Amino acid sequence: MVGARREAHGVPVSPQLVEVITVGDELLLGFTVDTNGAFLAQRLAERGIAIARRTAVGDTIDDIVRAVEEALDRTGAVITTGGLGPTSDDVTRDAVAAVFDRELRVDEPHLQWMRERWQKRFHREMPESNRRQAMIPEGARKLDNKHGSAPGIFIEDETGRFVVMLPGVPRELRGMTEDTLLPLLGERGLATDTDVIISSTLRTTGIAESMLADKLSALHLAEGSSLAYLPGIDGVDLRITVRASDPGAAYLEIAEAAAFIRERVGDAIYGEDADDLARVVVDACRDQKINLSVAESCTGGMLGARITSVPGSSDIFVGGVIAYSNEAKVEQLGVSPASLKNHGAVSEQVVREMALGAQKKFGTELALAITGIAGPGGGTPEKPVGLIWICAAFGDGIKPLQMRSWGDREEIRYRAAQAAMELARRLIV
Amino acid sequence: MVGARREAHGVPVSPQLVEVITVGDELLLGFTVDTNGAFLAQRLAERGIAIARRTAVGDTIDDIVRAVEEALDRTGAVITTGGLGPTSDDVTRDAVAAVFDRELRVDEPHLQWMRERWQKRFHREMPESNRRQAMIPEGARKLDNKHGSAPGIFIEDETGRFVVMLPGVPRELRGMTEDTLLPLLGERGLATDTDVIISSTLRTTGIAESMLADKLSALHLAEGSSLAYLPGIDGVDLRITVRASDPGAAYLEIAEAAAFIRERVGDAIYGEDADDLARVVVDACRDQKINLSVAESCTGGMLGARITSVPGSSDIFVGGVIAYSNEAKVEQLGVSPASLKNHGAVSEQVVREMALGAQKKFGTELALAITGIAGPGGGTPEKPVGLIWICAAFGDGIKPLQMRSWGDREEIRYRAAQAAMELARRLIV
Numbered sequence: 001m002v003g004a005r006r007e008a009h010g011v012p013v014s015p016q017l018v019e020v021i022t023v024g025d026e027l028l029l030g031f032t033v034d035t036n037g038a039f040l041a042q043r044l045a046e047r048g049i050a051i052a053r054r055t056a057v058g059d060t061i062d063d064i065v066r067a068v069e070e071a072l073d074r075t076g077a078v079i080t081t082g083g084l085g086p087t088s089d090d091v092t093r094d095a096v097a098a099v100f101d102r103e104l105r106v107d108e109p110h111l112q113w114m115r116e117r118w119q120k121r122f123h124r125e126m127p128e129s130n131r132r133q134a135m136i137p138e139g140a141r142k143l144d145n146k147h148g149s150a151p152g153i154f155i156e157d158e159t160g161r162f163v164v165m166l167p168g169v170p171r172e173l174r175g176m177t178e179d180t181l182l183p184l185l186g187e188r189g190l191a192t193d194t195d196v197i198i199s200s201t202l203r204t205t206g207i208a209e210s211m212l213a214d215k216l217s218a219l220h221l222a223e224g225s226s227l228a229y230l231p232g233i234d235g236v237d238l239r240i241t242v243r244a245s246d247p248g249a250a251y252l253e254i255a256e257a258a259a260f261i262r263e264r265v266g267d268a269i270y271g272e273d274a275d276d277l278a279r280v281v282v283d284a285c286r287d288q289k290i291n292l293s294v295a296e297s298c299t300g301g302m303l304g305a306r307i308t309s310v311p312g313s314s315d316i317f318v319g320g321v322i323a324y325s326n327e328a329k330v331e332q333l334g335v336s337p338a339s340l341k342n343h344g345a346v347s348e349q350v351v352r353e354m355a356l357g358a359q360k361k362f363g364t365e366l367a368l369a370i371t372g373i374a375g376p377g378g379g380t381p382e383k384p385v386g387l388i389w390i391c392a393a394f395g396d397g398i399k400p401l402q403m404r405s406w407g408d409r410e411e412i413r414y415r416a417a418q419a420a421m422e423l424a425r426r427l428i429v
Numbered sequence: 430m431v432g433a434r435r436e437a438h439g440v441p442v443s444p445q446l447v448e449v450i451t452v453g454d455e456l457l458l459g460f461t462v463d464t465n466g467a468f469l470a471q472r473l474a475e476r477g478i479a480i481a482r483r484t485a486v487g488d489t490i491d492d493i494v495r496a497v498e499e500a501l502d503r504t505g506a507v508i509t510t511g512g513l514g515p516t517s518d519d520v521t522r523d524a525v526a527a528v529f530d531r532e533l534r535v536d537e538p539h540l541q542w543m544r545e546r547w548q549k550r551f552h553r554e555m556p557e558s559n560r561r562q563a564m565i566p567e568g569a570r571k572l573d574n575k576h577g578s579a580p581g582i583f584i585e586d587e588t589g590r591f592v593v594m595l596p597g598v599p600r601e602l603r604g605m606t607e608d609t610l611l612p613l614l615g616e617r618g619l620a621t622d623t624d625v626i627i628s629s630t631l632r633t634t635g636i637a638e639s640m641l642a643d644k645l646s647a648l649h650l651a652e653g654s655s656l657a658y659l660p661g662i663d664g665v666d667l668r669i670t671v672r673a674s675d676p677g678a679a680y681l682e683i684a685e686a687a688a689f690i691r692e693r694v695g696d697a698i699y700g701e702d703a704d705d706l707a708r709v710v711v712d713a714c715r716d717q718k719i720n721l722s723v724a725e726s727c728t729g730g731m732l733g734a735r736i737t738s739v740p741g742s743s744d745i746f747v748g749g750v751i752a753y754s755n756e757a758k759v760e761q762l763g764v765s766p767a768s769l770k771n772h773g774a775v776s777e778q779v780v781r782e783m784a785l786g787a788q789k790k791f792g793t794e795l796a797l798a799i800t801g802i803a804g805p806g807g808g809t810p811e812k813p814v815g816l817i818w819i820c821a822a823f824g825d826g827i828k829p830l831q832m833r834s835w836g837d838r839e840e841i842r843y844r845a846a847q848a849a850m851e852l853a854r855r856l857i858v
Contacts, residue, residue, distance in 0.1 A: 026657070030472075037459070038456075041457055045459060055484050057481075063482070127642070171836065301732065301733025302730060308731075309838065319750065320753075325748060362761075377740060409740060
């Protein structure tokens, strides 16, 4: 039985099926990796909607028409992404209008809105080529796009078969999926509450995947549920996925698994789901009225950039020094030339002086410092590429830490900034 | 005529078409991003073979059968990836055998080889489940896989329609594409050395897509060639793709198109292909023996992080100040409290003083400063979210510039850092 086999792989049993068609020559030429498809698939799966098939076609009306017609024949529920832009190779709306045998009409209010947006944003007339983005097939519904200038479009025929057209720009697609697509599919009765797949992620950093696996080997989950180890640049995420007949049972199972995990590796867990370590640190500083400064060498500003990526970080973040050259370390942070000479720029002594220098200069309770060898050059047998010293000066205390980062230059730097924030978190949370 | 229209969108005219079907529930659930598809598309395009369509289906025999049958009907040339592993959900070979109405037979030499490999590599008996990987449809050809244990499979019918099955593990797929797939398609007359597709990208920033389109509307390309506008966070990339019978002709056409484009919008072009603006700026500074410092407010270190992402940036980059609070602007950069009071932190006056402050503090020839409103909060009607002032102090000169950035907080900041580097580039290149 097909249903039973699907179930074993975690695809919902329910026939809540849609197809996704991504439009763009760049996908067929391999210039772009299709991340939109994966994003959509995840968000839909979380709602119990399975994607029966994903198709990528080029920017050609005939090809799009054919793919949409076939998908409508198979499942009757189609989501397209891409091909809604202002240029002549953006032909998704033309193709889908042809499939439904509708004319394209200008949506005057949207055209007006676009013209005003151009005036406000670019201080000039909207180019006429952009007019295409206000074209909507007759009888179709315009879907607001708060994240860009092309609206999405919903169109259906008298038998209830429908196509939702969404833009291909990832930021716009993601925004519209949350704002518009998921509620719309809910309206259509496509989302289901009776057969749910729910997942929850615990985010760890500073601990290896194999160490986590050892510590969590005794975790027992019900049939159909799983724990996935997802190593990434931020650390290792632990994703618990459960499948249950109702949300209550699912959330209970997740809560039990999360409690088991927290008991064993709770120290390394800095957040859940989409939590960002920078936000966790900023929030903790705000709660405890701790202000913060940074002193960065190899990361060159990345730690400051991470912290200030959090809206409202100005409540607690004062500023920092990017001390890239040795002279800058001495002159701007008061690092002693003797320490640089005797221990080198990547050393416990220097990172301590950097943290203390920033703490004093900016008058903050907490200061974080980073110095390291990001590569690809500059490594030696004693101080290889990836060697990082981080340090937190916190009140009267000081906590230096050596770490080995890995990956390419950007990954090494990113992991160093992440480790510095984790050091701060463990000190203050 | 379909050919003529295709050509306008840059898809090859020649009927050298294949379809790619990727098999795996993980693709439909969004757990995996399909990088295999992009890789295959690139390698095939380089040989003059266009992918007419890419399809992703789950690990279900019925779904695979249907997708393969449809693709054979459309193009007669199909490549599948995935579903050749040892577990019960690896059913691609079963499905394709069914499409061609063939029985699966054990390939005894391959089974023997697998058994020996297990002994040698894992020092134990091969599990019986792996036996599946030695099953080949009757009349099909086994394709050696030097990179894993599942062989690829080539199968065709009496009319010449064929399917090539390849494994889904990216390393194996990549290896087999080079070793086996490309030579095999060559044998089939599909790969061609006389019909090449070559593309080249010119990278612009600080100019809108529609403005580029207006200025380049007179560009004429030969049949089968195209110019694509690819807006992204760095700016708008202009990708010229040409199709020609030999590489010499292709490169000549690219050179002519590039010359046309440079004549009209050359000011905005900072590089080609994968060039990074930070690297362009670092190289230009190095060439001209200019050293550099930064003063950052809303970007919080992002500009410094971009510049120091370039290996060897220490040759020219001295350091910077992240002056996030007003106090830090006054104390660390010497911004006058009166300027802050009278003009606000996001103003021409303050950004000028920030740039001059960094230039003096670090003793550099060039200093770049950024202050702005990154949002989401903090905007006013006079100073809305996205308003950015950037400034370059260069020798005795000073060049402030107001810009309007857009997107979410991170995008606004990224575009501000990009604009500051572009300001530097235009001053020194």
